[in-house]
Amino acid sequence: MYREDQFLPLVGVQHYLFCPRQCALIFLEQLWVDNYLTASGTVMHDRVHKGPNESRGDIRTVRQLRMRSFRLGLTGIADAVEFHLADAQHPGVKLPHARGRWYPYPVEYKRGRPKRNNCDRAQLCAQAICLEEMLGLTIREGALFYGETRHRVTVPLDTALRQETEDASRHFHEMIDSGITPPAREGPHCKSCSIRELCLPNRLKSAKEYIRRHALEG
Numbered sequence: 457m458y459r460e461d462q463f464l465p466l467v468g469v470q471h472y473l474f475c476p477r478q479c480a481l482i483f484l485e486q487l488w489v490d491n492y493l494t495a496s497g498t499v500m501h502d503r504v505h506k507g508p509n510e511s512r513g514d515i516r517t518v519r520q521l522r523m524r525s526f527r528l529g530l531t532g533i534a535d536a537v538e539f540h541l542a543d544a545q546h547p548g549v550k551l552p553h554a555r556g557r558w559y560p561y562p563v564e565y566k567r568g569r570p571k572r573n574n575c576d577r578a579q580l581c582a583q584a585i586c587l588e589e590m591l592g593l594t595i596r597e598g599a600l601f602y603g604e605t606r607h608r609v610t611v612p613l614d615t616a617l618r619q620e621t622e623d624a625s626r627h628f629h630e631m632i633d634s635g636i637t638p639p640a641r642e643g644p645h646c647k648s649c650s651i652r653e654l655c656l657p658n659r660l661k662s663a664k665e666y667i668r669r670h671a672l673e674g
């Protein structure tokens with residue numbers, strides 16, 4: 457269990473699984489650059505956050521819901537949490553100004569398209585674990601909405617994803633506590649990295665130094 461003063465931003469789990477170095481550059485070294493990718497992502501999230509809380513049939517949607525987990529040591533604001541009318545299979549909680557009981561269904565909005573690894577799914581799972589801890593129930597699934605494909609993907613919150621999320625959260629904490637930024641590990645994921653310009657110039661600079669040093673030695 458973590459104390460409140462040890463909490464880290466929940467979104468760090470997504471960055472850590474995307475690339476530990478990216479996570480360290482953002483949360484340890486406080487580096488960030490706005491580019492097309494981040495700007496369009498911000499516009500999309502603003503649109504989601506500024507939308508009204510909605511009530512449609514058996515679904516109530518709450519936007520910008522603040523959440524936290526003492527077990528993961530994370531806190532953040534969810535884009536949207538839908539509350540679906542509870543039934544025998546899905547026990548729920550009471551909501552203000554609504555009759556009956558409702559069970560939470562987190563929905564996270566992403567600018568791009570589904571990724572190969574579990575970074576987005578783990579972010580959603582961390583949100584679900586926060587909600588479970590705050591509301592005292594179990595959440596079986598949530599969804600990711602991708603802006604580029606305009607597609608909503610259902611995410612089962614199974615044991616394997618929960619374990620990966622807990623591990624990523626623990627490693628994120630350990631990395632922040634160590635104060636050490638991991639070295640760059642270039643790969644296909646770098647192409648869609650929002651801070652590539654901040655990460656890779658260091659490597660280019662080292663290469664220049666390498667050439668200069670060897671030229672001098674020659």
Ligand code: SF4
Pocket residue numbers: 474475476477478481639640641642643645646649650651652655656
């Ligand atoms: S450019 Fe690649 S190695 Fe560097 S932070 Fe981004 S994803 Fe990680």
